[in-house]
Amino acid sequence: MTIDITHREMTSDITPEFARRAQREDVWSLSWLPEQRLTRAQAHAGMELDEILSDPEIVFDDAAHSEAAERAARLGIPVEHAVVMLAQRMAERMHHDDLIPYGTDAELPESIMRGWYVGTLPPGALSHATSGARSQHLWA
Template identity: 90%
Template sequence: MTIDISHREMTSDITPEFALRARDEDAWSLSWLPEQRLTRAQAHAGMELDEILSDPEIVFDDAAHSEAAERAARLGILVEHAVVMLAQRMAERMHHDTLIPYETDAVLPEPFLRGWYVGTLPPGTLAPAASGARSQHLWA
């Protein structure tokens, strides 16, 4: 895994996601988790988490699952939430790439997470997923 870090951004050599530092601030944000203001260390953990989850070789690697859970905890989220957010970003990129270039009134699909949680949370609030793409017991 290689994450290139400059004064204003973090990029990966294996994933299209990135982190940006806010203008004239110490706060960072991840492309796949833009609503959260993060420290530099948290943004780096988020980039590492994305790289871990992007590696198909780790599906049965307990050590990698532990690393992913630890990095997600640094962000204050569950690994399952990261998996959903990264999958949504991938789907949005795939959909964008399939649009006809001359199509000016194309309607993008509604974000995957809109309305995904039904419960007692205030409207517009998203709750972390209870399970993810992989078995939940692997992330404990």
């Protein structure tokens, strides 16, 4: 994991996500979790979590799953929520121009989100909601 940290920003050489510090405050936010006000340590944990979840080699790595769960706990969110938020950000980037105006609450097409739990969708909107690409039991 390589996270570059300055006094105002944290960036990764693995993912396009970032963390930024608010002007004249010691409050940070993550690009993929913008509504949460975070400490510097929490923002760093969020960047590490993003890098862990971005690595396809760890799908069956229990140690990496434990690390991801620990980083998510520092943020006060379940790992499944992080997976969904990061997948939504990826979908926004992939389909930005023709599907999802940036910064809106536009609903993602079902084919993109199939298999992801999104709490704001109406019941039955997706045929089988799960916690994502990785088996839910691995995150226990």
